[in-house]
Amino acid sequence: xxxxxxxxxxxxxxxxxxxxxxxxxxxxxxxxxxxxxxxxxxxxxxxxxxxxxxxxxxxxxxxxxxxxxxxxxxxxxxxxxxxxxxxxxxxxxxxxxxxxxxxxxxxxxxxxxxxxxxxxxxxxxxxxxxxxxxxxxxxxxxxxxxxxxxxxxxxxxxxxxxxxxxxxxxxxxxxxxxxxxxxxxxxxxxxxxxxxxxxxxxxxxxxxxxxxxxxxxxxxxxxxxxxxxxxxxxxxxxxxxxxxxxxxxxxxxxxxxxxxxxxxxxxxxxxxxxxxxxxxxxxxxx
Numbered sequence: 001x002x003x004x005x006x007x008x009x010x011x012x013x014x015x016x017x018x019x020x021x022x023x024x025x026x027x028x029x030x031x032x033x034x035x036x037x038x039x040x041x042x043x044x045x046x047x048x049x050x051x052x053x054x055x056x057x058x059x060x061x062x063x064x065x066x067x068x069x070x071x072x073x074x075x076x077x078x079x080x081x082x083x084x085x086x087x088x089x090x091x092x093x094x095x096x097x098x099x100x101x102x103x104x105x106x107x108x109x110x111x112x113x114x115x116x117x118x119x120x121x122x123x124x125x126x127x128x129x130x131x132x133x134x135x136x137x138x139x140x141x142x143x144x145x146x147x148x149x150x151x152x153x154x155x156x157x158x159x160x161x162x163x164x165x166x167x168x169x170x171x172x173x174x175x176x177x178x179x180x181x182x183x184x185x186x187x188x189x190x191x192x193x194x195x196x197x198x199x200x201x202x203x204x205x206x207x208x209x210x211x212x213x214x215x216x217x218x219x220x221x222x223x224x225x226x227x228x229x230x231x232x233x234x235x236x237x238x239x240x241x242x243x244x245x246x247x248x249x250x251x252x253x254x255x256x257x258x259x260x261x262x263x264x265x266x267x268x269x270x271x272x273x274x275x276x277x278x279x280x281x282x283x284x285x286x
Contacts, residue, residue: 010038010061011117018069021086022094025073030118032066039063041210044265046224046273048217049156050210062160063209064153065123068130072114074098075105077129082141090136105129108173120164124157131180139197145218148184149207151177152221156208175229182225189222213266216252220266223248224273227280239281246277 013028020027032038038058042051054060069083070076076086076094086094106112109125118126131150134143155177162170191197204212207221223245232238252270 008058009033010058011066018083020071020074020076021084021088022076022091023071023074023098025071027072029069030066032061032063044269046269047152047156048207048213048221048266048269049152050208060160062120062123062157064127064157065118065120067153067209068126068150070114070126070129075102075114075129077126077133078137079130079146082134082137082146085141086136087138094133094136101129101132104132120157120160124154124161127154127157128177139191140201142188142197142199142202144184144191144197145188145199145202145205148181148188148221149205151181151184152207155181178225179229181221182229185218185222185225186230189219217266219248220252220270220273223277227273227277242277242281246274246281249274249277 011030011032014031015028017026017028019025037055038061040053040055042053044050052061052063067079068077069080074095075098077083078086105125105128108128109121112122112125114122114126116122127150131147131154134141134147134150137143155174158170158174158177162168162174188197188199192199199215199218205214205218206212207217213220226241226245230238230241249270252267
């Protein structure tokens with residue numbers, strides 16, 4: 001019986017002990033098992049999010065649940081790479097914000113508990129905490145684009161919460177996080193263009209865990225999110241924004257053939273968004 005239970009597990013507790021740079025707590029991170037038919041890849045969405053089909057053996061498995069490093073004591077969070085790189089002078093500020101950080105998280109994601117195996121609730125909460133805690137990092141770690149990625153990942157997991165808990169307004173919450181993603185993605189690009197914050201040190205832009213769509217994927221999402229979630233209150237500004245987004249996407253699928261960072265599925269999504277923007281601009285010009 002014990003062996004069967006072990007086979008059905010989708011995660012395990014790593015033997016590696018981690019120390020929280022903010023409060024000093026020691027903890028072992030939960031990791032996702034790979035293989036064994038746990039992940040059945042499905043469609044790629046316009047947001048470059050990989051959907052997974054439920055497994056007959058394991059049910060629904062969401063890899064993003066296990067990505068974020070979260071201290072179970074103070075709920076400081078970031079990516080695995082940046083977790084130990086919190087500037088020492090910011091540790092006191094992280095600790096001073098502990099109670100508010102936890103209260104705000106529980107307001108959106110009730111009954112979150114990082115001392116137990118992660119569920120969808122903890123997964124969504126973990127990405128929200130990553131978004132929040134990158135405020136404590138300096139520009140050398142490219143925090144703005146990482147906040148954009150965390151915002152998008154939070155929205156995806158909140159989508160799943162909406163399916164599990166309908167009529168709880170999670171659809172509205174997911175839209176808010178997509179709007180945050182739109183802001184952070186385009187703000188990161190603006191900061192890079194001004195030389196205020198570089199993205200050159202980022203090895204994986206994601207945005208999901210299955211594939212790195214590189215810098216071009218980031219540019220695509222800047223344009224896509226601007227089209228879907230950018231402000232539409234000012235028609236003139238909206239038109240200018242969409243024209244810029246259309247130029248960005250036109251360059252992406254005009255740069256050449258498929259490549260490792262530009263597979264056919266990505267180029268197909270880019271062309272669909274280009275056509276949608278072109279249609280909206282055509283209608284507004286009419």
